[in-house]
Amino acid sequence: MLYSFSYYKPKSEIEIIETLKSFGDDAKILAGGTDLLVYMKQQIADPKVLVDIKGVPDFSKIEIDSSGNLIIGAAVTCNDVVENQYIRNHYPILATAAKTIGSYQIRNRATVVGNICNASPAADMAGALLVLDSSVIIATEKGNREIPIKQFFVGVKKTSLQQNEFVKAIRVRAEYKDAEAGYLKASRIKGHDLGTCNVALSRGKNGTVKIAIGSCNITPVLLPDFDSTNIDLANILTTAMKNIKPIDDLRGSKEYRKHLVQVFIKRLLNGKGHSH
Amino acid sequence: MAVTINDRKYSKSVSENRTLLEFLREDLYLLGVKEGCGEGECGACTVLMNGKTVNSCLVLAVEADRTVIRTIEGESKDGKLNPLQESFKKHHATQCGFCTPGVIMSATSLLERNQNPAEAEIKEAIEGNFCRCTGYRQIIDAIAEAATLLESEVKK
Ligand SMILES: Cc1cc2nc3c(=O)[nH]c(=O)nc-3n(C[C@H](O)[C@H](O)[C@H](O)COP(=O)(O)OP(=O)(O)OC[C@H]3O[C@@H](n4cnc5c(N)ncnc54)[C@H](O)[C@@H]3O)c2cc1C
Ligand code: FES
Ligand code: FES
Numbered sequence: 421m422l423y424s425f426s427y428y429k430p431k432s433e434i435e436i437i438e439t440l441k442s443f444g445d446d447a448k449i450l451a452g453g454t455d456l457l458v459y460m461k462q463q464i465a466d467p468k469v470l471v472d473i474k475g476v477p478d479f480s481k482i483e484i485d486s487s488g489n490l491i492i493g494a495a496v497t498c499n500d501v502v503e504n505q506y507i508r509n510h511y512p513i514l515a516t517a518a519k520t521i522g523s524y525q526i527r528n529r530a531t532v533v534g535n536i537c538n539a540s541p542a543a544d545m546a547g548a549l550l551v552l553d554s555s556v557i558i559a560t561e562k563g564n565r566e567i568p569i570k571q572f573f574v575g576v577k578k579t580s581l582q583q584n585e586f587v588k589a590i591r592v593r594a595e596y597k598d599a600e601a602g603y604l605k606a607s608r609i610k611g612h613d614l615g616t617c618n619v620a621l622s623r624g625k626n627g628t629v630k631i632a633i634g635s636c637n638i639t640p641v642l643l644p645d646f647d648s649t650n651i652d653l654a655n656i657l658t659t660a661m662k663n664i665k666p667i668d669d670l671r672g673s674k675e676y677r678k679h680l681v682q683v684f685i686k687r688l689l690n691g692k693g694h695s696h
Numbered sequence: 697m698a699v700t701i702n703d704r705k706y707s708k709s710v711s712e713n714r715t716l717l718e719f720l721r722e723d724l725y726l727l728g729v730k731e732g733c734g735e736g737e738c739g740a741c742t743v744l745m746n747g748k749t750v751n752s753c754l755v756l757a758v759e760a761d762r763t764v765i766r767t768i769e770g771e772s773k774d775g776k777l778n779p780l781q782e783s784f785k786k787h788h789a790t791q792c793g794f795c796t797p798g799v800i801m802s803a804t805s806l807l808e809r810n811q812n813p814a815e816a817e818i819k820e821a822i823e824g825n826f827c828r829c830t831g832y833r834q835i836i837d838a839i840a841e842a843a844t845l846l847e848s849e850v851k852k
Pocket of ligand 3: 828
């Protein structure tokens with residue numbers, strides 16, 4: 421049995437902020453719980469108060485804002501994304517990445533926002549959202565603020581969220597609607613293990629190639645933009661190698677990871693990993 | 697909390713720190729719901745919550761307030777196995793049986809959203825269910841045949 425804690429399920433954004441304010445460091449947000457409850461069972465985390473965000477109806481929505489951007493609410497699950505026809509048609513890389521996460525049961529609970537808030541270097545949604553130039557909408561005591569997702573990851577399991585803040589949604593730029601993008605991931609056992617490494621790649625309509633690499637540094641890494649009209653493979657691979665610092669662990673050696681990253685980049689440039 | 701489990705309504709108080717798995721097994725004696733790993737890996741604890749499979753070891757009981765839960769106990773009616781369960785029997789898809797309730801719930805959810813699953817779709821649906829005995833072949837065959845049976849029943 422888990423240690424004792426209290427549980428709140430506020431019905432609005434303001435109520436969530438108020439609850440976070442009254443409990444400070446003792447409180448943690450609960451989304452799907454597929455990371456948090458495991459940490460609590462393993463005594464890696466011991467929040468005294470859980471603030472369930474699934475009680476706010478708007479947070480379960482996948483919507484299009486007035487500028488045509490895609491909005492993914494904080495309670496949207498990975499399977500919601502996999503099954504959403506609009507996403508499959510226009511941002512298929514999100515469905516592809518979401519589908520690689522855990523098992524079917526896990527994806528019914530695991531949220532996209534929880535995946536990035538957990539901020540594992542291996543987080544599968546991170547790379548896909550990075551190459552679509554997404555931003556994170558953060559609810560604070562003083563209203564909302566929005567930051568590019570590359571500023572969100574600051575360390576292993578560390579985000580730039582401040583006290584009494586939480587993520588209410590992710591905004592994916594309309595500029596990346598129908599953009600060519602792909603995702604490749606290596607893992608030992610699908611459904612039960614985090615990836616050994618992963619690479620996401622997009623070609624924007626503005627002529628840039630964006631590449632993100634996971635499980636090869638303390639955070640998911642977004643490389644500087646490349647020019648898609650003049651692909652210089654040698655330069656891309658050198659830049660990639662300069663920006664990652666993979667480690668040896670039970671999932672693979674650093675040399676193996678470096679090799680996989682190069683293979684994945686080449687395959688993605690050749691259009692592999694793009695279909696869903 | 698108020699919850700409907702296998703068509704029966706329950707109103708019970710439960711402390712925050714209990715998982716749905718503990719609530720189902722220890723308070724309601726629904727012992728078909730198994731605990732293997734307790735961490736979302738093995739799928740032995742799989743139940744349907746509002747029609748979707750979840751690992752009940754990673755859901756708090758309080759999170760199930762006002763939901764509809766289905767466990768293996770509700771799948772046979774009047775002492776008769778349902779077609780999926782019959783198919784498991786026929787194909788010897790159960791050996792020690794520990795994984796079976798979870799596998800059946802995953803397969804039930806698959807067949808409710810997809811009446812004609814391809815083998816790859818069957819494998820995906822049970823990717824979160826570990827079976828240490830059968831080697832999965834019998835399980836896949838059992839689900840495939842149940843799908844054919846159910847489909848022909850729908851056509852009738
Ligand atoms: C068996 C298994 C397999 C897995 N496989 C994969 C995999 O292949 N790839 C992968 O990337 N992950 C995997 N995971 C990890 C996990 O499922 C994902 O990271 C998931 O997306 C987390 O989302 P959640 O909603 O469950 O988050 P929770 O567990 O609810 O929360 C995770 C963390 O983020 C915080 N948080 C959540 N939402 C917010 C918010 N809105 N604002 C601020 N903070 C918030 C929580 O406080 C907590 O610290 C796996 C987990 C398990 C148990
Ligand atoms: S006991 Fe829940 S997944 Fe293993
Ligand atoms: S029958 Fe023994 S674990 Fe599946």
